[in-house]
Amino acid sequence: MRIKKLVAMLLVVSMVFMSAGCSNGGSDSTTEVEKNISESISTEGSEDEPVSFTFAAHFADLKESNAALYNIIDTFNRQHEGQIVVNYSGSADKSVHITAMKLAAESGSLPDVFFLPTTNAVEFYEAGYLYDMTDMIEQYGDLDEDTLNSLYESKDLQDNSIYGLPLTALVTGFWYNKDVFDRYGVAYPDEGTTFDELLTMIDTFKANGVTTIINGAKTNYSVWAFLLAFARYGFFEHDKAIAAGSDVWSNDDFIKYFEKIQQLQEAGAFAENNSVTDFFQAKELFLAGEAAMFDSGAWDSAVVSDALGEKAGFWWGPIFEDSNYNQQYLMQAPSVSVRVNAESVKEPEKLEAITEFMKFYMSPEADQIRVDNGTVPLTSVDVDASNVNAAFAKMLEALKIEGWISVPYQADANLSEVVQEALYDSMFGVICGIYTPEEALEIMDEVQTRALEE
Amino acid sequence: MHHLSKSRNFAIMLIPSVAVYTLYIVISVFVAIYYSFTKYSGVGVEKWVGLKNYKRLLTDRYFIIALSNTGIILVVALITLVVLGFLLANLLHQKLKIKGVCQALIYIPIVIAPIVVGVIWLFILDPSYGFINNFLRYIGLGDYSRSWIGAKNNLAAYSIAFIYFWRNLGYIATIFLTGINMISDEIYEAAGIDGVNWFTKMIYITIPMLKETITIVIVLVVTGVFKVLEIVTQLTNGGPNHLSETLVTYSYTVSFNTGEYGYGMSIATVTFMISLVFSLFYINVINKKGK
Numbered sequence: 157m158r159i160k161k162l163v164a165m166l167l168v169v170s171m172v173f174m175s176a177g178c179s180n181g182g183s184d185s186t187t188e189v190e191k192n193i194s195e196s197i198s199t200e201g202s203e204d205e206p207v208s209f210t211f212a213a214h215f216a217d218l219k220e221s222n223a224a225l226y227n228i229i230d231t232f233n234r235q236h237e238g239q240i241v242v243n244y245s246g247s248a249d250k251s252v253h254i255t256a257m258k259l260a261a262e263s264g265s266l267p268d269v270f271f272l273p274t275t276n277a278v279e280f281y282e283a284g285y286l287y288d289m290t291d292m293i294e295q296y297g298d299l300d301e302d303t304l305n306s307l308y309e310s311k312d313l314q315d316n317s318i319y320g321l322p323l324t325a326l327v328t329g330f331w332y333n334k335d336v337f338d339r340y341g342v343a344y345p346d347e348g349t350t351f352d353e354l355l356t357m358i359d360t361f362k363a364n365g366v367t368t369i370i371n372g373a374k375t376n377y378s379v380w381a382f383l384l385a386f387a388r389y390g391f392f393e394h395d396k397a398i399a400a401g402s403d404v405w406s407n408d409d410f411i412k413y414f415e416k417i418q419q420l421q422e423a424g425a426f427a428e429n430n431s432v433t434d435f436f437q438a439k440e441l442f443l444a445g446e447a448a449m450f451d452s453g454a455w456d457s458a459v460v461s462d463a464l465g466e467k468a469g470f471w472w473g474p475i476f477e478d479s480n481y482n483q484q485y486l487m488q489a490p491s492v493s494v495r496v497n498a499e500s501v502k503e504p505e506k507l508e509a510i511t512e513f514m515k516f517y518m519s520p521e522a523d524q525i526r527v528d529n530g531t532v533p534l535t536s537v538d539v540d541a542s543n544v545n546a547a548f549a550k551m552l553e554a555l556k557i558e559g560w561i562s563v564p565y566q567a568d569a570n571l572s573e574v575v576q577e578a579l580y581d582s583m584f585g586v587i588c589g590i591y592t593p594e595e596a597l598e599i600m601d602e603v604q605t606r607a608l609e610e
Numbered sequence: 611m612h613h614l615s616k617s618r619n620f621a622i623m624l625i626p627s628v629a630v631y632t633l634y635i636v637i638s639v640f641v642a643i644y645y646s647f648t649k650y651s652g653v654g655v656e657k658w659v660g661l662k663n664y665k666r667l668l669t670d671r672y673f674i675i676a677l678s679n680t681g682i683i684l685v686v687a688l689i690t691l692v693v694l695g696f697l698l699a700n701l702l703h704q705k706l707k708i709k710g711v712c713q714a715l716i717y718i719p720i721v722i723a724p725i726v727v728g729v730i731w732l733f734i735l736d737p738s739y740g741f742i743n744n745f746l747r748y749i750g751l752g753d754y755s756r757s758w759i760g761a762k763n764n765l766a767a768y769s770i771a772f773i774y775f776w777r778n779l780g781y782i783a784t785i786f787l788t789g790i791n792m793i794s795d796e797i798y799e800a801a802g803i804d805g806v807n808w809f810t811k812m813i814y815i816t817i818p819m820l821k822e823t824i825t826i827v828i829v830l831v832v833t834g835v836f837k838v839l840e841i842v843t844q845l846t847n848g849g850p851n852h853l854s855e856t857l858v859t860y861s862y863t864v865s866f867n868t869g870e871y872g873y874g875m876s877i878a879t880v881t882f883m884i885s886l887v888f889s890l891f892y893i894n895v896i897n898k899k900g901k
Contacts, residue, residue: 251866251867254869255652255866258651258652258653258869259652261653262652262653276653276869279651279653279654280653282654283653283654283655285653373849373850374846374847374849376847376849376867427738428737428738428757429736429737429738429739429760430760431760431761431846431849431850432732432736432737432759432760432845432846432849434847573651573867573868573869573870574868574869574870577867577868581851581852584849584850584851585850585851588760588849588850588851589762590762590850590851590853591851610649
């Protein structure tokens, strides 16, 4: 009897310990989101220990996905060895990272410095999570004038204060494979290539079983080149009025633009399995020579250069002869922003450490690291571009086309999350042949109306 | 044994599990139900909106699509898993030399992580590079190749149902086999002496005696279908344009991609209620029939 009682009590105790183990969430059962939160380490400095803070962004393997940021953090850590340590914490992709930041914010474990799109900036600002970086930027930064102006136009500006600093300059468009063009005798696209000329290219590629444009619809935000081209049908002449409720998405200009996308789809520009291919698979297919053009940006210059070398080209997309708007738009707008946790800077040592890092982050030295790793610089200081990879060199050439100006921000940058998702859905809906242009834009209007009512 | 059978000791041993279950499952359900009556983006303070989220469900085309897809998967899964699982279990109950090997092989799919299952079937069903379409083209039946996933025709719901069936057939058959093994062989022998054939034995002996097992299987299939997430995420990510969403994946998309946590929780609450009502209704009907 006593043995039975003892066995019963041991069973109960072991179940209690097992339950505690489950509730703590060991590494085997932890989701990506929870793992990122639990890895956010923050320690106060002491006389002997360096001050450390966490930098969180949406690159699971930072060295592989964003060599520029990796090297900026690494260089800073080496220069401040024994004084300041920047710990990096990464997520699998942008949406996982945003979810992680929201959960972290609500649970009081927001990283000290973190990436967050402008779309989500307002709600974090209103909840009091963001530190006012105006002094930091104005005192230490020497940002490119366009970048600074864009900051003041975006939602990163609240109550005349800036709450975010661009991670990098966003440069997006089409990478193209010159080998594929040479194989079928198609001329390379350039700043003068029209939409009709693009349709002719598509005919040739399709006849030879080659995909013209690959982007991967399973990753619903991989429409960067199409967001840029939106400007050529007056997006920036309509967007503020749409946001205010005095204009609609289904206006004549936008319908014309979406009809152009539909024409591309009907001409067979996109892969048959585009809707079940994600961005990373699309990249692999492009690098393997299965597609002529790839919708992407500067972040892929290194892998494109490794695979294609001098055979890589970069293009801003076609100009539209039936549009009444400026066609000479390129993309060199501020990318998603780095922000500072308002709670973290209440510790003077940590504020000093973060300020020191942001000062380095905005410096010409960091910009040189960016350029050396295939990322467009943030500052207005000239950098040495003699050692850049072949693909990035093509991109830098494209940025210097005379008379072309950058859009102030990417078309989705100032939209709310709901409207942003609807915009991606609408574009891919037409790309995949699911929606007509009118249907796609009606959905946008429904979502916009609901967003305004709320 | 007298000691262990006392209710007090039962309660003591159950407390840890019940506590964890209450904290992480029961309370979570009520928290989700609360948020379903609010507008909440995941950050800051939620705003009470009453039944607004539920009213929106009635006119949300994507919710209707998700509900329809979940219904298709449920009907296909129920019919195939219950019927074929039962027949397979009967086959495995026979005296076969390779019975052990067969049992192990049919059980393998359930051991594979659902996200890996999605990746495997993506390579099989992809309209361009997938095994099925390329095989059909190779043998001259290219006209029969289809967009099994990722197209407006929305064969994706049936494809997902088939994958769910493929993954769970062995598991369901094993449950049935356990039930069949508990039926005394003497009953079958007595029936055999009376000249009853195998089909009649199955209808009048096996199925009635497996009533509780069938109930368990149906409840498992119903609750399992309402939790299908990873397969859909890997296969189509709910696309194109939400055409292959299920209730769970749409709830996830709305909550975490568009930041509408309140609305997402209303979808989750409706999903929970449908699953609960269906299961309770079926159990109630079976219990009444039993009486």
